[in-house]
Amino acid sequence: MDRRAFLRVAGVSAAGAVAAACGPGGPSAPAASTGAPPPVTTSEPTTSRLPTGPPNWDDLRSKLAGGLVRPGGDGYATAKRAFNPLFDGNNPVAVASAKSAQDVQASVQAAAGRVTLAARSGGHCYAGYSVPEGGLVIDVSGIDKVDIRGTQAVIGAGAKLKDVYAGLAAAGRALPAGSCPTVGIAGLTLGGGIGVLARKYGLTCDHLSSAHVVTADGKLVTASASSEPDLFWALRGGGGGNFGIVTEFTFETDPAPNLTVFSLHFPAGSAAGVLGAWQEWIAAMPPELWANIVLSGGSPVQCRVGGCYVGAPSGLTTLLNNLTANAGARPTQRTVKALDYLGAMNYFSGSSARQSFVASSRIITSPVDAAKIVGLADGRPGMDLLIDGLGGKVGEPAKDATAFWHRDALASVQIYAPATAKTRAKVAKSVGEVVGGLAAAGAGGGYVNYIDPALPDWKTAYYGDNAKRLQDVAKKYDPYNVFRFGQAVVA
Numbered sequence: 001m002d003r004r005a006f007l008r009v010a011g012v013s014a015a016g017a018v019a020a021a022c023g024p025g026g027p028s029a030p031a032a033s034t035g036a037p038p039p040v041t042t043s044e045p046t047t048s049r050l051p052t053g054p055p056n057w058d059d060l061r062s063k064l065a066g067g068l069v070r071p072g073g074d075g076y077a078t079a080k081r082a083f084n085p086l087f088d089g090n091n092p093v094a095v096a097s098a099k100s101a102q103d104v105q106a107s108v109q110a111a112a113g114r115v116t117l118a119a120r121s122g123g124h125c126y127a128g129y130s131v132p133e134g135g136l137v138i139d140v141s142g143i144d145k146v147d148i149r150g151t152q153a154v155i156g157a158g159a160k161l162k163d164v165y166a167g168l169a170a171a172g173r174a175l176p177a178g179s180c181p182t183v184g185i186a187g188l189t190l191g192g193g194i195g196v197l198a199r200k201y202g203l204t205c206d207h208l209s210s211a212h213v214v215t216a217d218g219k220l221v222t223a224s225a226s227s228e229p230d231l232f233w234a235l236r237g238g239g240g241g242n243f244g245i246v247t248e249f250t251f252e253t254d255p256a257p258n259l260t261v262f263s264l265h266f267p268a269g270s271a272a273g274v275l276g277a278w279q280e281w282i283a284a285m286p287p288e289l290w291a292n293i294v295l296s297g298g299s300p301v302q303c304r305v306g307g308c309y310v311g312a313p314s315g316l317t318t319l320l321n322n323l324t325a326n327a328g329a330r331p332t333q334r335t336v337k338a339l340d341y342l343g344a345m346n347y348f349s350g351s352s353a354r355q356s357f358v359a360s361s362r363i364i365t366s367p368v369d370a371a372k373i374v375g376l377a378d379g380r381p382g383m384d385l386l387i388d389g390l391g392g393k394v395g396e397p398a399k400d401a402t403a404f405w406h407r408d409a410l411a412s413v414q415i416y417a418p419a420t421a422k423t424r425a426k427v428a429k430s431v432g433e434v435v436g437g438l439a440a441a442g443a444g445g446g447y448v449n450y451i452d453p454a455l456p457d458w459k460t461a462y463y464g465d466n467a468k469r470l471q472d473v474a475k476k477y478d479p480y481n482v483f484r485f486g487q488a489v490v491a
Contacts, residue, residue, distance in 0.1 A: 049113075049480065050112055050480050054114060054115075055110045055115065059110065063103075064096055064097065064106060065100060069094065069095045070093065076095070079097070080095055082123040082130055083124045083182065083354055083355070084128065086420075087131050090128055090131040091133060091134070092133070092136060092137045093134050093135060094137070095139055096138050097141075097142055098139060098140050098158075098247075099143065101214060104138055104143075104214045104247055105214050105220055107138045108214055108216070109218035111136045112217075113482060115135050115136050116484060116485070117483060118132045118135055118485065119138050119140055119245040119246075121187050122160060122183045124182070124183050124184070125187065125240070126360075126452065127452065129451070129486060140157045140247065141160075142158055143157050143158045144158040144159040144163065145159065146166075146167030148167060148173055152252060153173065153251045156248055157184070157185065157186040157246050158186070159185045161177055161185065161188070169345075172255060174256040174257060176193070176195045176198055176201040176202060178195050179196060180350065181352050186249070189204045189235075189249060190237075190242075191205075191240055192204070193205050193449075194390070196308050197290065198290060198390065198392070199285075199287045199288075199389060199391055199392030199393060200290070201393055202393040204251075205237055206236070206393075206402070210232070210249075211232070211235055211248065211250070213228075213231065213235070213243070213244040213245065214244055214245045214246075214247060215244040216477060216479075216480065221244075230473050231244070235403070236404060237403035237405070239462065239463075239489065242470070242474065243473060245483075256340070257311075257341060258310075258338065258341070259310060259341060260312060260316050260337065261309075261337050261348075262308070262320060263333070263334075264320070264334050265331055265334075266304065266329050266330075266331055266332065267329055267330075268301075268302060270328060271295055273327055273328030273329060276367075277326040278305060279370070281326065285319060287391075288311055288315075289316070290308055292305070292389060294384055294387070295384065297378070297382065297383035308348075316336065317336075320334075357416055357418050358419045358424065358427045358428045358431050359415060359431070360415045360452035361447045361452065361455075362439060362443040363409045363412055363413070363447065364387070364411045364412070364413060364443045365406075365410055366410060366442070368441045368442040368443055372440075373438065375437075376434045376437040380430055382417060383416070383430065384415075385416075387412070388413075388414070390406070390410060390411055394409070399466070403463065405445075409445075414450050415431050415435060415438075428454065432454055439456075444461065445461050446462055448463075453486050471489060474489045474490055474491045475491035
């Protein structure tokens with residue numbers, strides 16, 4: 001079953017549960033890294049002006065353990081690819097494959113200020129910013145260790161979620177994160193990290209205790225609560241691609257729970273009633289329960305609810321009955337299944353196959369008019385509105401405690417529509433109409449991990465009042481905008 005089919009059948013957001021888009025816990029002292037010298041810590045990044053002129057690609061190639069590929073070279077067409085085929089036409093000037101933090105440092109030192117730089121982990125950036133036209137892609141997928149040390153997980157920036165979950169489960173540990181198996185831990189964490197365990201355990205970024213970061217001047221620093229605290233604050237929700245390139249994360253983990261997954265399919269024509277009931281229901285649910293509702297466009301709009309519960313099926317039954325009693329319709333299909341932690345993460349994972357799509361997002365902070373939302377999906381076959389429940393542990397930190405602004409959100413809404421190169425403009429127009437309609441209905445803001453070049457007032461939408469502090473962090477660590485792209489936080 002491919003990823004999109006899974007979303008339609010199970011009623012669960014894969015990219016959105018990266019959401020959940022692409023987890024909490026108090027940070028403790030980070031474990032020491034192995035295999036590389038400890039990072040240099042500095043509070044005063046270099047502010048000397050950057051060099052000009054083209055990079056010396058041959059010199060950089062000689063310094064990289066992972067190699068460097070340029071246009072016309074063997075493997076270039078594959079090396080430059082992102083997850084979304086719509087960006088296959090993007091042609092970076094080079095792709096550097098990093099196997100270590102030192103490879104990332106060499107790449108930044110060789111090209112900073114000369115060409116656009118973009119780190120790429122899983123390559124899932126919705127806007128294709130990780131494959132810059134004429135820029136240098138620094139591919140960190142080779143930095144992919146998953147090392148469990150007691151209650152901590154030390155994870156390379158290139159590790160994919162499927163490998164993160166497998167490593168954690170083998171040690172009896174858990175980390176709340178997204179569901180798409182090939183999403184990289186880096187982009188997910190840096191944007192916040194919404195997932196199917198978020199209401200119980202918080203965002204992925206809330207579990208971050210330290211990170212190794214290559215800054216714009218090519219230095220390797222440790223960011224934590226006690227070292228580079230401004231940068232540490234920004235890395236927890238400030239968005240991938242900004243401030244520097246993370247090479248390694250240290251997370252606090254939780255004991256792996258047993259879970260119950262569920263899926264409810266409702267009859268055609270019932271979407272408005274179900275969505276209205278779902279909004280009140282998810283706000284009242286204990287944090288052990290996470291759920292989303294998927295509206296599949298067409299005439300009529302189809303509706304599914306899916307999710308998971310931290311605990312046994314017996315504890316879930318009454319909670320689901322509460323929803324169905326108030327939804328105005330009985331489910332035509334109800335599936336409930338007990339799984340261990342890894343089994344549940346695999347259940348939500350969908351397919352690893354590349355997918356061609358256009359997407360955007362909005363944020364619901366209080367219940368919105370369900371009929372208006374369903375009306376936006378009416379007559380738009382192929383489009384899904386994936387509404388992922390938030391609240392619970394996500395809402396416990398203050399809105400300015402980390403860079404992730406949407407602590408008071410009831411849910412995130414991802415608008416997801418398949419597209420080809422030929423239909424892209426038409427689909428993007430349709431997605432934009434829905435984005436505007438959601439805002440008019442009271443769903444404002446946006447989730448940076450569903451980054452959208454066309455999103456109006458994107459800086460405020462993603463970061464709210466935290467945008468000013470993020471700009472100050474950029475001014476400190478990247479004063480010459482080395483890490484620049486279409487929606488970068490710049491000095």
